[in-house]
Amino acid sequence: MRTQKKTVVIAAFLIVLVALGAWYLGKPSAARVTTQAAIPVRVVNVVEKDVPRYVSGIGSVLSLHSVVVRPQIDGILTRILVKEGQLVSKGDLLATIDDRSIRASLDQARAQLGESQAQLQVAQVNLKRYKLLSVDDGVSKQTYDQQQALVNQLKATAQGNQASIDAAQVQLSYTQIRSPVSGRVGIRTVDEGNFLRMTDTQGLFTVTQIDPIAVEFSLPQQMLPTLQGLINDPQHAKVKAYIGADTDGETGNLLGEGHLTLIDNQINANTGTIRAKAEFNNPGQKLWPGLLVTVKIQTALDKDALVVPPTVVQRGLDQHFVYRVNGNKVETVPVQMVHQSSGQSIIKGVKPGDVLVSDGQSRLKPGATVQVLTDPPQVVKSESAP
Known part of the structure; x- marks a missing residue:
């Protein structure tokens, strides 16, 4: 009796399992197919413009x-006529050095020149007289030649005196330190009253x-x-x-x-x-x-370059490519990389206005369904200077 009950229970359980299996196998197939989820991506439009490289x-x-202003003669710095940081022009007077001894030497050279010129004038008058007398043998040829030599000597002396004057004038010009270039005066290293030497390497300041x-x-x-x-x-x-x-x-x-x-x-x-x-x-x-x-x-x-952000271009095994959005699906488009920088890429193989994926490519494959995120549109960074 107990065996019969156990057999009945097992049979009923098997009947239920068979019924459930038949129901599952007989339900509509559409109910069993799950819809593929769209992949979220961000996109950018291809921009055509002139791009400088x-x-x-x-x-x-x-x-x-840049000039270090140094003295060209020894002497006491009497005046500094510019301030640190001042803008000066070429030829402007910057400083002065005591010039009294040089002026005295110049006056002495001028006096010596005057003396030599006076002696030369007398010698030339005598030479002219001796020349007339030598025609009638009034003076000897030797006397005339000696007078000619004296004139030549006095001319050379006068030229030497003039050279001394010129040298003294050059020395005198060095007592006025003028700017050799137009520029800005640097920090001063020497104050008024100091004795300057030509051997000083530091200089007064720079221009x-x-x-x-x-x-x-x-x-x-x-x-x-x-x-x-x-x-x-x-x-x-x-x-x-x-x-x-x-x-x-x-x-x-x-x-x-x-x-x-x-x-x-x-x-x-x-x-x-x-x-x-x-x-x-x-x-x-x-x-x-x-x-x-x-x-x-x-x-x-x-000229008329096609510009996209650098994140748009992907690198394949053999070439570069991009994902182009067509409706709600994407397709791969091979492109040629013309130029790339940190802010933008110039490519060939697409058209102006094409919608390309700029973010989310890692989950994509050709024909995949995408959902474009409605973020603010990306701006392609320009290579032109601000």
Whole structure:
């Protein structure tokens, strides 16, 4: 009896299992298929515009003319006529040295010249008389020749006296120290009343030209052909100088804009770099000698370039590609990388206005369904200087 009950229970359980299996297998297949979720992505439009190309490097500001003002004679510094930091022009009087002894020497030389000229005048009169007398043998030929020699001697003496005057005048000019260049006066190292010597190496102060001014910088040796082409361009390559900028010149304050003027005559074999120099107008004196700056040179201009952010372009096994949004799906498009920088990439293979994926590519494959996130549109960073 107990065995029969157990058999009935087992049979009922089997019947229930069979019924559940039949129901599951017989339900509509649409109910069993799960819908594939859309992949969220961010997108950007391809922009067409003219894009200048730049090369950047680190440079230092140099004065075109910097002079240490030193005395050219020994003497007491009597007056300093300029202040530290004052702007002066070429030829301006900067300081004076005691000139009393030089003036006395000049007066003495002038007196000696006057004496020699008077003696020469008398000798010339006698020479003229002796010449007339020698015709009738009034004087001997020897006397006439001696008088001629005396005249020549007195002429040489007068010339020597004149040379002494000229030398004294030069020495006197050294007592007035004038600016050899236009520029800014530096910190004074000597005060009035000190005795100056020509052997003093420190000098009184420096005069440094500020406007115009130069920037010297170094670039990789591979840039030599480009620099040669730029410096031969009659329009001159534009060079911009920044402070507080990285080597891409993307940030920082613009200090000035100049032009390329010089390429060094040799490459540094130790560093593999070539030095170059650019000249800047500096009316605002933003560029200061010794200042380290980032220089940025425009090397080319791409007309009607197709520009996207660097995150758009992906690298495959054989070539670069991008994901282009078509409806709610994506497709891969092979592209050619023309130029790349930290702020933007120039590519070929797409059209202006195409919608490309800029973020979320790691989960994508051709034909995948995407959901475009409604974030503010990305802005392609321009390579042009601010």
